[in-house]
Amino acid sequence: MLNKKPIDSYSGTVVPFDSLLKVVDEVHEYGVALIIRGGEPLLYPRIMDLLAYIKSKGMSLSLETNGVRLKKYAEALVKLKIDTMIISVDGPAEIHDHVRGVKGTFDKLRESLQELEIHENRYGYKIPRGITCTLSGYNYQGLGAMPDVVRALGVGVICIVPYYFIPEKQGLAYEKLMREKFSCEAYSWRGFHHEESGVDVDLFLGQLEEFISKLGELQSYPYMAFTDDEYREWYSRCDTTVHQARCNNIWGLLDVQPDGNVNFCVDFPDYAIGNVMESTLYQIWHSDNARRFRELRTKEEMPVCYRCGAKYMG
Numbered sequence: 001m002l003n004k005k006p007i008d009s010y011s012g013t014v015v016p017f018d019s020l021l022k023v024v025d026e027v028h029e030y031g032v033a034l035i036i037r038g039g040e041p042l043l044y045p046r047i048m049d050l051l052a053y054i055k056s057k058g059m060s061l062s063l064e065t066n067g068v069r070l071k072k073y074a075e076a077l078v079k080l081k082i083d084t085m086i087i088s089v090d091g092p093a094e095i096h097d098h099v100r101g102v103k104g105t106f107d108k109l110r111e112s113l114q115e116l117e118i119h120e121n122r123y124g125y126k127i128p129r130g131i132t133c134t135l136s137g138y139n140y141q142g143l144g145a146m147p148d149v150v151r152a153l154g155v156g157v158i159c160i161v162p163y164y165f166i167p168e169k170q171g172l173a174y175e176k177l178m179r180e181k182f183s184c185e186a187y188s189w190r191g192f193h194h195e196e197s198g199v200d201v202d203l204f205l206g207q208l209e210e211f212i213s214k215l216g217e218l219q220s221y222p223y224m225a226f227t228d229d230e231y232r233e234w235y236s237r238c239d240t241t242v243h244q245a246r247c248n249n250i251w252g253l254l255d256v257q258p259d260g261n262v263n264f265c266v267d268f269p270d271y272a273i274g275n276v277m278e279s280t281l282y283q284i285w286h287s288d289n290a291r292r293f294r295e296l297r298t299k300e301e302m303p304v305c306y307r308c309g310a311k312y313m314g
Helices: 017-030 047-058 071-078 093-100 105-123 139-151 168-182 188-192 201-214 228-236 281-285 288-299
Strands: 002-004 034-038 061-065 084-088 127-135 157-162 261-263
Touching: 017 047, 017 281, 034 047, 047 061, 047 071, 047 228, 061 105, 071 084, 071 105, 093 105, 127 139, 157 228, 168 188, 201 228
Parallel strands: 002 034, 034 061, 061 084, 084 127, 127 157
Antiparallel strands: none
């Protein structure tokens, strides 16, 4: 997984483009898929060069985007015939813009998808796509309206995901564990720091019922297939295991950061098990750092793991 995070969080070190191509070559050798995600990958200056190279290898390619810059690249993406596109949407226009903090972002997303459809009709290829909606205290009251939003955007698949929240006590416990076990400073939890979820669970479950009732022909992708009781537990506290404890990432995923550091944790990438500018992916996968992390994570969940959605991947 090539993960595009804000460059200014990496002390100015960014993987050279040629090194990215070597990563692609090695991934191709092993016959696995690539997910290009972010941050926002369409901010990367050479994103189309990278995507074109991946597709030239005949590889399966998924792109995750907020859609704001999609209009600029719509024709090129259709011509490349990328395999999957995941678009993040936070709710109806007013809620989406409020969450994004910029008025007009929903309209830009809608215009981008309209532009995409124009080129799909022109070239006879429709990019399979779905919408992901992360549900927090800022937008959960718009969940019931999401099926209509998805239809209006011309998409047929939606995935709803409960957001992560990490109280300070739990975050500091994670920092302590990472420092003691891996001599690693752990900062990532602070991006998810909330003392409470901000979600009234009864109101949420009412919105969820409305959401389900309006799905009709739409497909709701069961990425985190929670029961009502599991949703209640997820949003009411954050120090319990919900649905599953096992993390699939340590056995089936590598996440590459902009500085070349590689980890298993898509959203909590504090501990690097290697760097693509120094080692091959094979060497990194079998490294001592990888082994140590797998051993710990197999035995127990870390404090941030209780409210991490990445462990449900795969």
